[in-house]
Each structure stands twice: as C-alpha cells, then as structure tokens.
Amino acid sequence: MPDAIGPTAFPAMKAAPRAPAAELHGGCLFADCPDLPGTPFAYLREEEVHGEGEAAEFVYRVLDGGVRTHRVLSDGRRQITGFHLPGDLFGFEQGRTHRHTAEALCEVRVLIFKRRQIERVAAQRVDVACRLWGVATDSLRLAEDLVLLLGRRSALERVAAFLLEIDRRLGRPGHFDLPMTRRDIADYLGLTLETVSRTVSQLESERALLRSGTRSVTLQRGRLQRLVEA
Secondary structure: OOOOOOHHHOOOOEEOOOOOHHHHOOOOOOOOOOOOOOEEEEEOOOOEEEOOOOEOOEEEEEEEOOEEEEEEOOOOOEEEEEEEOOOOEEOOOOOOEOOOEEEEOOOEEEEEEEHHHHHHHHHHOHHHHHHHHHHHHHHHHHHHHHHHHHHHOOHHHHHHHHHHHHHHHHOOOOEEEOOOOHHHHHHHHOOOHHHHHHHHHHHHHOOOEEEEOOOEEEEOHHHHHHHHHO
C-alpha cells in the first residue's frame, strides 16, 4: 500500500482546508522532518475518528478543535480516558489495534500520519524518537494525574483541577471556550452530570469562575488553585 493518504482511503471523512506548510509537517513536533508529511482532514461534531479494536495504522495530531477518547464498560457506562486538544498527538498505540474509540468533540481539523512512517523515521532519527518519548511521558503524566483525581479528590476539587488543566493545555490566560460538554466532563471525572452541574454552579457562586454562554468560562485561577491545594 502506498504511504500517501488520500480521501479515498477515508470515505467517512472530509478533506480539511489546505493547512500551512508547517502544519502539514506536524507543527512543532515534525516541522523539520520532510519525511513525515501529514494529510489534513476535518471531522464533524460527534464523528468517529477511529473505533476501539480497529487497526492502529494511523496517528493523529489535532490542529483545531478537540477529540475525546473513551471505552464503554460492560454495564454500558462510558468512561472517557482523555481529551486531545490543539497540538496533541493521539492514536499512537503500543499494540496494533486501538484500545479506545476517538470522537470529535466539535468540528475538528487533524493531521493524519502513517504509523509505519513515524516508526521508520524514529528508528533513523534520534531527535524524532526523543519527541515521541516526550509525547509518551506527557500522556503518562496526565494518566497519573487522573488516577489521583479519581481516587483522592472531592467533586469540587476534581472539577477545579480539571478546569485548571484545560486552561494550562489550551495556553489561554484564564479565559477559554470548553470544547467538551458537562456530560463529557462527568464521564471523565467519574461523576454524575448532576454533580458536575452543581459543582460548576458552586464555583460560580464562590466567584472562582464566570460563565458567559454555554461553553465560555473565565477562571479565577488563584481561587481554583487554593481549592485544589486545600
């Protein structure tokens, strides 16, 4: 099979607007590596990017929007395992199949890379291998942080820590639009939708955050941080 990725290989997806040259080489991650071009694609809200158990032939980098990964438990409940935001790489598995389903949180643009291309180049270039190591360690840190949140934190602390983490990852100075819904947040933090709604209202009443519209929030990061560290 040729390494080029074309629209015919992905009938469920639509081609994204042409991205700048730096984006087509993976932004900062692979910007100086012409052997790793990325193909831009766009997904609509709730559209599946890849399914659990599917062959992990491609790796994805978010350009705009956001993607969630999740698994459905034996009793039908959904556990969200991660949110992938602009700049994040996802779909790079240790095994040959995807362990989670990935879906677009909103309209999202991604770059798609052939996994075997990345593996081949990483075997030849230490700098690329080191960058992938950095991606892996960042993912491990997020997973460890989630374990601590789920095991030792109250609902208020979980939501406050989550908002601070999204703020950090988006690189916005305390004001951003949440790409995920409250249901998504609940399924990530192991809470009910009602608990998340009550907690957000409590944070607002304590002036730790201000909502405007459905998704736009302004954080009082100092107050949220004190809640997390209490």
